[in-house]
Amino acid sequence: MQQRQSTIARWCAWLIEGGWLMALVFIPSYFNLLSSRHFEPDKATMLRSIVVMMLTAGVVYALDRAGSAPKAAAPPQQPSWWRRLIAFPMALPVLVFALVFLLATLTSITPWVSLWGSYQRLQGTYTNLSYIALAVMVVLFLRRREQLDRLITVGVLGALPAVGYGLIQHSQHDPLPWRGDVISRVASTMGNSIFVAAYLILILPLACYLALAGFRTARRDTASENRGGAWGWAAAYGLAIAGALLIAYASICFGAVVRVPDLRYWWVYPGGLLVGLGLFVLPTLGIHRADRLRTSLLWPGIVALGYALWLGFMFLLGQGGDQQVAASAGRGGTEWWIYLVLGVLFVLGSYALFYTLPRLGESSRVLSLMQGVGMTAVAVLVGMTIIFTQSRGPWIGAMAGMFVFFTALIVIAWGRARRESPARVALWRGLLIAEIAVTVLAGGFLVAFNISNAPIFEPLRTMPYIGRMGRLLETDEGTGLVRRLIWSGDEHAGGAVALITSDPLRMVIGWGPESMFVAYNRFYPPALANIEARGASPDRSHEAYLDELVTKGVLGLASYLFVLISVFTLGIALIRRVDDWHAQALVSACLSIIVAHCVEGLTGIPIVSSLMLFWIAIATIVCVGLLYGQVRFGAQPEPEPAPEPAPAAKQQGGRSRRGAAQRGAAQRGPSQRRDESAGLGWLIYTMVFALGIAVVWFTNIDNVYADMRFQQGQQYTEGANAGLQQQIAGAEFYLDAIRMEPNQDFYYLSLGRTLMSIADIQRQTSGTLGAVKQDAQLRDLLQAESAPAMLAQMQPLVAMSYAQAVLDQAYKINPLNKDHSANLGRLHAYWYSRMDQDPAQLDEALQWYQNSNAKAPQDVVILNEYAGTVALKGSYSESKGDAAAAQQAYVQAEQLLTHSKELDQKYPDTDIRLADLLRIQGRTAEALDRYIAIIASSPHALDAEYNAVIASVQDDKAQLGRLRDAYEQALAKTPDDATLTEIIGRIAVPQGDMARATSAFESLVNLEPQNPEAYRNLVVVLSDTMQYSRAADQAASWAKMLQAQGDTQQAQQIQGLESYFRNLAGG
Template sequence: MQRQTTIAVWCERIIEGGWLLALVLIPSYFNLLSSRHFEPDKATSLRAIVLIMAAAGIIRALEQAGRRAPGAPTPWRRFITTPLALPAALYALVFLVTTATSVVPSTSFWGSYQRLQGTYTNLSYIGLATLIVLTLRRREQLERLITVAVLGSLPAIGYGLVQHYQIDPLPWKGDVISRVASTMGNSIFVAAYMLMIVPFALYRAVVAFAEARAADEPGDTADFGWAAAYALLAIGSLLLLLGVTKFGAVVRSFDTSTNIPDLRYWWIFPAALTAVCGLYILPTLRPHTAERISGAMIWPGILTAGFVLLLGFAYLLGQAAGAQVVQSRAGRNDADWPFWLVGGLALVVVAYVLIYTLPRRAAPSRRLLWLQGAGMLVIAGFLLLTIFFTQSRGPWIGMGAALFVFFTLLLWRAYRRARAGATGRTGLYRNLLIAEVVVTLVLGGFVAAFNLSSAPVFQQLRSVPYIGRMGTLLETETGTGLVRTLIWRGDDKAGGAIGLISSSPLRAIIGWGPESMFVAYNKFYPPALANIEARGASPDRSHEAYLDELVTKGALGLASYLFVIISFFALAWRLLGRTDDWRTQVLCIAGVAVVVGHSIEGLTGIPIVSTLMMLG
């Protein structure tokens, strides 16, 4: 294998750092200083990250252009042999064509004011996936990507629980207590994102437990110290972010000459998330098995300490200049942000002390692997709890489908492996598989009866908080069910999204253009919708992902999107059948579960930056 140059190595590090930063920053970042706070700021951040990654990729490609080894495959050969390259390229091409034919080409390319989900942003998702495929070379990189993706959900989990238990320092207008919106501003959005993380957390748990059974070293009390160190890093990161959130809620800076608020603290939250990203990368470097503590393991701690010191210094400068005020909401004392900030840093310092002092082994022990698996199960549990607190029925159903697919395929593969290896566990896995299917059928029957039956017990159950939401899946006369029905089918005065699609044979094929529904829908807006929502509001999405494909990109868009999804399922199925590696099999199962859950949630949902990034 040809030796890589220093330039190529650093370019690959920048690219990997970019995708790891995106996994942490995009789901958790929101901007209190902008008018939209959530989706447009996430999209802008992702586009900036992908631009930097692309620049590094171009430099790497140019540097290696004249160093191709004899007999190496041509770029075209690599393209046609790369899995999903052709479906992704066709989908990107459809975006470009429908943007050129859009009724609002500029908006279709750059994105709308409401969401900024134009062609440029969607090409960024595809570019991110392409750079990952071209640069990810080692299994440890793949495991790092998955682990950081799981750990990257912790800020969203933490903020969701903060909202539910009414300790949120920010005064949101909507109800974020009974239906948490977390870092995405919408309960459906945060649940849709989290349901895509749960299968990967389960994958890490299953793999850790499998490795624990095969480990030779039983372990000792030092393993509890390593588990505590990693837990302290996670808890410290959450305390750090809570302190930053409190800071943003109570500290107001302004220009002393005009008394007009300024943006001097715009950098604080993204910088905090960058530091947190480093802390989440640290466990993936496996300091518990390293011969020595390397510089790569030290820099996350330095970055975190530097951020806290810089924030403290900036705050003291503002106070000395009289250019800021500190004011908590009535009945709250969020001016204690330094306590949480310093407390988070203290936990990180304690974690580093443990990492430096605890004994290390060449391979993880059985006990430590069990603790790692248990930790991932805890994260999966908190993800499910937060999804429950969103009260979002579409993601609930998507999550149920994802869990059913994950455990069904997992038990099926375990049964096949046990039967082939004659391990004596064949009957156990067969019985577990049958029991899982039976439980699923019983739950499905209950949900059907809950929605169709008017028995008194079900009538009472529908009034129970949270659980009662599952008894209104077919409700189309009131609430969000009526809103979606009107957006989709319209009323007797206008045809809604279906009327928009069928109004022009040409537009039925090529659509009206990405991000064009806000403009194109006006002629088909049902007047009855104005009695439910604001009269000046026009839908920019159908709240149905497949209908949105038809509206914006026509039959070409829906066909190319389904081509990508079906190609993925075909690839995953082939890998499941061809590989004997248990870890790879479980990873394929997790990937299938993620896509199934996302696809079903999309029947009543809206794809967002975080979910499309994960899907890419």
């Protein structure tokens, strides 16, 4: 006897289904402009939040079902839990995979990061178990065929915002000013062209499945219908989908152009996606065949209308305050309200059709045909977006996936023909042979295209799009070289392969999820720094299977392959056993998704969206088996129905009445107990949901909100003209972020850097350094009643003490991160150079640089900074008369720099530091030889230190002449280079060539008429040469420029200088 569901159980089941539908829509399209990371981590927190609430609803569902289950007289004999587990397909491999993840986390070199995820990716164990939990909830709660259809349809429709936004980027109508090129290689809602392609290649098989299913149903449907009404219903559904896309795009435009200093509009884009979710669900509800429209069907329209009205109200409410509307240069977006209004009108139009169109039967040939046409259009748009990403790994993954899909469909049709229509067997066999032949020919062409130098291929390699496929095997430049270096390293370090094989135990259990960023440092190939960001350590191998070995070892790779083999075995078995074409085709599509994902992973990075679809594809295959009776939960026997009670014998008179009274009395006790039990149940359910919400808040929302505060701080501290007030304001935001996420070491780096900036600004303005605060603690800043007031009153050495405390805490959180020890080295070196020249600070700096160099011996940036600090120690010793110690330091510095040069021949900083080392030893001629060679190859290499170079040879006119000639030759190649022009003028002054200095500074003013320093240099030279009239004229121009910039105080001072020069000229 089937147990009847209570209201709370039904609501929980709806909430769980809504959760997986929400994940399908939100995860690929959601990004957060208000956070610092924007994309992957925000998608991960969104997915984790959804899954936690699904699990919460699942717990309440289970408790409610357990509490309302009828009591069995004797529990039926059940197999052991182990037998039930291994009897259910995919349960054992998934459990093994999850347990290996947990083992790798427990044994990780960075357990905290492995559990919660890194700052850049957030793909730790928590996130990965969320994918598995999502799949498990789909398997447990997807009970009906319409749920399965809804999951697939909403999954495809949920890709449309990403597809549409990608096409908008390619057409150069993107309202958002992304830093990279998103026109030739679209990045859409994922911020990376490879990522969006890796996701869309998994949507393509589902879109093709729905298209083929629609055409097949339309072809087989012979029932008569109201064609006009059917076309109307197709239009109604189309209007709802178009309205959803318009509203989503309106929310993107709104975020691009409406600017406020706070986070008040955080809800706009997720709200637009929520509207889209409701509208995408409408076509899956079968409204066209419902006898009457349920009130619940109004909710998507009500939410859409309410969202639009609320957005308009909040926008109008913000007018006249600190809210601004401004499009980025050359971009649109200010017309967001037009898209919003159109979207709402489309939605209202769809509902008008819902209420006025005649109802259709159970099947509609026109609607099925329109499904086929619509999904074909979606597949085409998805394919175009994939092409516009120009991502070769996903292209190959898509080809592999679609080959599997269509091969499976042809084999299925061939098998059906052999049973039902032998005359068509030859047709399908011929198609299968033709498909395989075409695939082999295409593969042969691809191989020849990449290895042959035949003249026919050379023009093709220069063509857009197709040309990229002719460079798959290039490993000497571009992304091919990057991957080769990450995988196998160079002559100095062995890369990921060396990392994997360096420790036998770690080869088995791995270094831990998200640990590659710190584990890889000792195996980092220096050559990689000349292609990617210098000093950055890779956190992924760009090869999913290598990543499995790095993070989870052989156990991890074996468990992953166990999952893959198991799901393919199950999928193929279902295709053979199930006779329904739709089930066979859907399983084929899911297998093609898995193939595409696995092939793309050979050169890619699994992302939140693709991993989510990978696990949903596995869950879908299991659900097909459940729905078609090929899979069942364990080996538990069905409970026998309870015997019906025999009718009571008729009784006479008062005895009957007494019996009734007695029965009533007996029933009052249990009724009261049931009421009490129900009240207790509701209390427990409320506590469970409260716990779920707390988990979401403290492990996900808090994470995102902290990053939003962090980005607010960056906007203050990283501005071009960030002064003391901006640094203090930014520090307050950083402190807020740390309060919310105290274990996120990344935030401490920015706070420490900001405190150092505050110290330097205070040093320059106050003139006093103050005293070192020996007991400086981070908690002083975190618990201060007014941190800004405290920072504003800090003396320089106090601020440096707090900066040290902050960076110390970052090191304690993640001591394996080379950057933390390097940053402490930089802090102490900065402290010595800019503050009190305390030699103890140099010793501290040297210890931290040694620590960092031991962790990353091939990092030439750290090595050079270490060498520079050693040289600084030598200079200090020399100043104190200790020549032996100075010489020892200079020799050590030279050895370090020579080793750095061996590691990386192309790093120009090494040559500069070698020249600097000669200069501070007084070997100026040798130093100048090196400087001149550096200028010849890179004219701007000395921009940060040319004053020191000039000062070192200012008494030697011959050497000054050599230096000036080098810059004159560089300027001849780029006559409008303002920096080179200024340097020549500065060299000419100590040379005594004031005519050349005047000429250079006049040219500088013409090149940079808004540069106050240009006017300053020219006025000084004209004054020194007693050209007072010209000096007065230039001072007047200088003052006028300052007034135009709004610096009236400085302008008045320069006007006084102008008057002084005019008096001198008149005298």
